[in-house]
Amino acid sequence: MRMWQGMKHTNANEFTTERQANYFRGAKRHHWSFIVGNVEIGSGSHEEKKEAFRLAADDAMRYPA
Secondary structure, eight states: OHHHHHHHTSOTTTOOSOEEEEEEEOSSOEEEEEEETTEEEETTTTSOHHHHHHHHHHHHHHSOO
16 A cells, blocks of 8 residues: 555656555455556455455444444
C-alpha cells in the first residue's frame, strides 16, 4: 500500500496509466487491491477477486454490532 500511496501523489504528466484502489474490511477478513493499467495486485490476487470480496462481506455481516 505504501507504493500505491506514493503513486497517487506523482505528477499527472509523469504517470498517465489508469489507476484504481479498492479496500473492503470485515471483522476478520479483508480484501484490498490496486490496479495500474492492466495489472492488479491485491490480497485476493491468488483467487478470484469476486470470491475474496464475498468472503470479506460474509465476515462483515457476521460481526456483532
